[in-house]
Amino acid sequence: MALTPPENKHWWREPLHRMEIGWITIAFLWGLMMFGVMIYWHINGEQNLSNEAYRVDPETYGEKVEAFAEKYTVRTEGKNDTPVVKPPPGSDVYMLGRLWEWWPILELKKDQTYRLHLSSMDWQHGWSLQPTNINIQVHPKYEMVMTLKPTKSGEFGVVCNEFCGVGHHTMLGKIYVVDK
Amino acid sequence: MVAKEKFRVCPDTGFKVFQHTENLIKANAVVAVVFLLIGGLFGLLVALTRWQAIHLLPADLFYLALTAHGADVLLFWIIFFEVAVLYFAGSVLLNVRIAAPRFAWGAFILMLVGALMANVAVLQGESSVMFTSYVPMQAAPHFYLGLILFAVGALVAMFVFFGTLVVAKQEKTYEGSIPLVTFGGVVAAIIAVYTIASGAIILIPTLLWSLGYIAEIDSVMYKLVWWGMGHSSQQINVAAQVSIWYAIAAMVLGAKPLSEKVSRGAFLLYILFLQLASAHHLLVEPGISSEWKVFNTSYALYLAVLGSMIHGMSIPGAVEAAQRRRGYTQGMFGWLRKAPWGNPAFSGMAMSVLLFGILGGITGVVLGTEQLNLIMHNTLYVPGHFHGTVVAGTTLAFMAITYLVVPLIFRKEIIWPRIAQWQPYLFGLGVAGISVFMMGAGTLGVSRRHWDMTFSDAALNFDVPPAAFLMMGLNGISAVIASIGGVMFILVIVATLLFGKDRAEDACKTNPVILPDGGAVVATSGSEGVLKLPGTIALVSVFFLAFVLYYFVNWKYLSEVWPLS
Numbered sequence A: 001m002a003l004t005p006p007e008n009k010h011w012w013r014e015p016l017h018r019m020e021i022g023w024i025t026i027a028f029l030w031g032l033m034m035f036g037v038m039i040y041w042h043i044n045g046e047q048n049l050s051n052e053a054y055r056v057d058p059e060t061y062g063e064k065v066e067a068f069a070e071k072y073t074v075r076t077e078g079k080n081d082t083p084v085v086k087p088p089p090g091s092d093v094y095m096l097g098r099l100w101e102w103w104p105i106l107e108l109k110k111d112q113t114y115r116l117h118l119s120s121m122d123w124q125h126g127w128s129l130q131p132t133n134i135n136i137q138v139h140p141k142y143e144m145v146m147t148l149k150p151t152k153s154g155e156f157g158v159v160c161n162e163f164c165g166v167g168h169h170t171m172l173g174k175i176y177v178v179d180k
Numbered sequence B: 001m002v003a004k005e006k007f008r009v010c011p012d013t014g015f016k017v018f019q020h021t022e023n024l025i026k027a028n029a030v031v032a033v034v035f036l037l038i039g040g041l042f043g044l045l046v047a048l049t050r051w052q053a054i055h056l057l058p059a060d061l062f063y064l065a066l067t068a069h070g071a072d073v074l075l076f077w078i079i080f081f082e083v084a085v086l087y088f089a090g091s092v093l094l095n096v097r098i099a100a101p102r103f104a105w106g107a108f109i110l111m112l113v114g115a116l117m118a119n120v121a122v123l124q125g126e127s128s129v130m131f132t133s134y135v136p137m138q139a140a141p142h143f144y145l146g147l148i149l150f151a152v153g154a155l156v157a158m159f160v161f162f163g164t165l166v167v168a169k170q171e172k173t174y175e176g177s178i179p180l181v182t183f184g185g186v187v188a189a190i191i192a193v194y195t196i197a198s199g200a201i202i203l204i205p206t207l208l209w210s211l212g213y214i215a216e217i218d219s220v221m222y223k224l225v226w227w228g229m230g231h232s233s234q235q236i237n238v239a240a241q242v243s244i245w246y247a248i249a250a251m252v253l254g255a256k257p258l259s260e261k262v263s264r265g266a267f268l269l270y271i272l273f274l275q276l277a278s279a280h281h282l283l284v285e286p287g288i289s290s291e292w293k294v295f296n297t298s299y300a301l302y303l304a305v306l307g308s309m310i311h312g313m314s315i316p317g318a319v320e321a322a323q324r325r326r327g328y329t330q331g332m333f334g335w336l337r338k339a340p341w342g343n344p345a346f347s348g349m350a351m352s353v354l355l356f357g358i359l360g361g362i363t364g365v366v367l368g369t370e371q372l373n374l375i376m377h378n379t380l381y382v383p384g385h386f387h388g389t390v391v392a393g394t395t396l397a398f399m400a401i402t403y404l405v406v407p408l409i410f411r412k413e414i415i416w417p418r419i420a421q422w423q424p425y426l427f428g429l430g431v432a433g434i435s436v437f438m439m440g441a442g443t444l445g446v447s448r449r450h451w452d453m454t455f456s457d458a459a460l461n462f463d464v465p466p467a468a469f470l471m472m473g474l475n476g477i478s479a480v481i482a483s484i485g486g487v488m489f490i491l492v493i494v495a496t497l498l499f500g501k502d503r504a505e506d507a508c509k510t511n512p513v514i515l516p517d518g519g520a521v522v523a524t525s526g527s528e529g530v531l532k533l534p535g536t537i538a539l540v541s542v543f544f545l546a547f548v549l550y551y552f553v554n555w556k557y558l559s560e561v562w563p564l565s
Helices: A018-044 A057-070 B021-048 B059-092 B101-123 B142-170 B181-210 B219-230 B233-252 B260-281 B290-297 B299-325 B343-368 B381-408 B419-443 B465-499 B534-559
Strands: A052-055 A073-077 A082-085 A092-098 A101-103 A104-110 A116-119 A125-130 A135-138 A144-150 A154-160 A172-178 B007-009 B014-019
Touching: A018 B290, A018 B299, A018 B465, A018 B534, A052 A101, A057 A073, A057 A082, A057 A092, A073 A101, A073 B343, A082 A172, A092 A104, A092 A125, A104 A125, A116 A135, A135 A144, A135 B219, A154 B260, A172 B059, B014 B021, B014 B059, B021 B101, B021 B381, B021 B465, B059 B101, B059 B142, B059 B181, B059 B233, B059 B381, B142 B181, B181 B219, B181 B233, B181 B260, B219 B233, B233 B260, B233 B343, B260 B299, B290 B299, B299 B343, B299 B534, B343 B419, B343 B534, B381 B419, B381 B465, B419 B465
Parallel strands: A082 A104, A092 A116, A101 A172, A104 A172
Antiparallel strands: A052 A144, A073 A082, A092 A101, A116 A144, A125 A135, A125 A154, A154 A172, B007 B014
16 A cells, blocks of 8 residues: 555565556657757747847947837827837847836738847846747846747737736737738 | 553554654644645635635735745645655554654744745735745745745654654564555655754755854745745655555555565655755756756756656556456456445545546656746646646645544544545545646736735736636635535534544454555565556556646647747
8 A cells, every 4th residue: 555665575576567657658659759849949840939149238229229219110009109119131130128118019021030139228128929828937137039030910919928017017019020 | 771651552553652642743733734724725725716706815915915825824724734654654564662652742833834834924015925935025033934844843743654664673573674654754754854953954044044153045045945845844744645455455465565666766866866856946047057957957867766756656556456356357447446445445546546646646757857847837737737736736635644544543433434434525526626727817818915816906007818817716716615625624623522432452354444454465566477467457558548648738838938048
């Protein structure tokens, strides 16, 4: 019984039941398979998170994002007059998270690739693109760079999904994807 | 040698129960249940707030309640109860006095003071930082200090447990190897030591930072080390809960492990690989390489998952073998139909195994797959998953064993057996709903730890899909059902302790809670060809099929989102 010492003192010498060997083998191979799928996806899959990141101090990052916004702003939107920025395809595009907004709004072209930079000005934030449902953690002092290709046009929300204080639920951003 | 300590012989089991052990188990278990009550109440408030039609609490209180909910149930309820389980697995099962009872009481007081201090800090409102307290967000110093004191207390309790094993060995109170349940307890305690050490390593500098002695704590490093505690501590739960599964199967049905070697080997895999799980929380973080993520998130080659899958076979296998030996051999599932479904210890255990495996286990592997995490990270899918593990798995298992602990250790007869009988079903149903509907909402993109999915105060606007509101409503209803189940549990246990009849000495004959001469009905295990367990083979086959399907369905989902690299 599981509550008493094993009856067979040399329990490690007991032979395994066929069913046990079978199940352990299947479970082990399944583990190898799942391990392999992650590697396979790095080679052949299209959705892999970038490994490119830099240390950055928030002020420097903020200046970069502002310069970027100033250069490509096409209009403003919302209660805070958030700039809507339309950068050329293939270029470096920036977004920052701060209490409590994602800034600026981006307008991207469908089926074009962009190098998206993300960082936080203060606490941790969660960059959650909806309804596509891509979720990336954003840290202060880390600038993450990834290549992104919108494949659907329309209006997308960027929700903050890392708790960032009492205004967390008001933190939103936006990405427009246009056909032309 | 220490003066002989008083003990009684349990008339039901024949185990020696020493006085200090008995009192320590009682104290830790009672405090655990109190924290379950407090934490569960906060959880209900959270669920009723996220039910958008009710939206009960204002934002600041919602975040406060959520922080308290996490700390009270995930840390305090579970670890207090685990300490009680360890004292049982060490002292009672090995028929030995507890080592250094004064240290054990010291540990208890430290844990209690720490838990209260952290609760006070949270209730004062300056520490609504969530259970995870990610830097650079800062809590009041006594929030961190409370957690540290609690952790130190728990660490001392672990060493008391190890000391008890040493005493048992020296005084030769058992022969051969320690019982499987104690072995599982050792596994839990070893994991607990490095878990608690990780917690101390990160929380002590964080405390100093909150006091102004340290300028900065790197936010990624914090998460790496903090989750060395946060995730690995869930593996203490897994080890403790699997031990409890074996214990309940043994006590209620006289079930023996199919093979001591296989079950112990599976436990060893936990010790070796579980701590890599910190990586599960770093899959979409900047500055960490994919190679590191792939290796660690999979526990090397899914070797800890292998451990759980082995237990997933050997627990139902042990039950089936025991039932067949007792003559329930009809068809593939006759043994299951004739199982004691009216015994809350058994039904709670059975549901814990089922829900943990399917709702907690499969989803955990999917969630912890490097690329799949992209479509789930920090959505409600995450709490959906871990309510399947920690609540449906661990909490339900702890409730189930309580129905045995109360008559055997507290020597009280369960006061309202009918309520006790229904309680695991109601609680299990509610928690299954919580888990499923939160995962549903998460799949629709709804964020966790979020007060307002309508974004009514935001400068911009965003509409979540209408189905998400339905999910959150169903989640709220499930939380109410689970709360009723939880309250039933606490009522029955508290009323039994306060007003219950004392259990008579000869009650093992008139009203047995455990199977008389339990182990004897089962023949030796591991003998090739003796056991035919078609029911277990069918059950694990269905489980495996569900696992494979669900795994690949999620890759399909991933392949449909925007390409990124």
